[in-house]
Amino acid sequence: MNRLTPLLCAVLLVAASCASVKPGPAAFDSAAQAIAAAERAGAEELAPVELRFAREKLAEAQRGMEQGKYDIALYLIEESEINSELAIELSRTAQSRRRVNEQRRELELMREQLESEFGEAFE
Numbered sequence: 001m002n003r004l005t006p007l008l009c010a011v012l013l014v015a016a017s018c019a020s021v022k023p024g025p026a027a028f029d030s031a032a033q034a035i036a037a038a039e040r041a042g043a044e045e046l047a048p049v050e051l052r053f054a055r056e057k058l059a060e061a062q063r064g065m066e067q068g069k070y071d072i073a074l075y076l077i078e079e080s081e082i083n084s085e086l087a088i089e090l091s092r093t094a095q096s097r098r099r100v101n102e103q104r105r106e107l108e109l110m111r112e113q114l115e116s117e118f119g120e121a122f123e
């Protein structure tokens with residue numbers, strides 16, 4: 001039996017090191033803050049799908065925590081943050097496109113005004 005004791009200890013050590021580590025509240029706070037940042041960036045309007053995915057992943061992570069599936073919860077928290085970051089970037093891109101389109105319209109109006117004042121020779 002003495003020979004089995006070190007082996008049993010080694011097996012228990014390996015099993016303990018493979019056990020899931022329970023994510024702390026900071027992990028959830030980080031994901032919630034990322035979602036809030038996406039909302040402030042206008043994702044409700046400009047990237048609603050990605051924002052919805054971020055919220056869903058965070059909710060799934062919370063369910064995973066309740067079921068003791070900590071590895072899955074950590075993975076879902078990370079996915080939530082990634083979806084939030086994507087929503088932020090898509091929102092920024094959409095806002096930039098809007099500004100570019102507004103400037104194009106303004107430029108076109110200016111061109112039309114100049115052509116009406118100076119004729120076709122303006123070009």
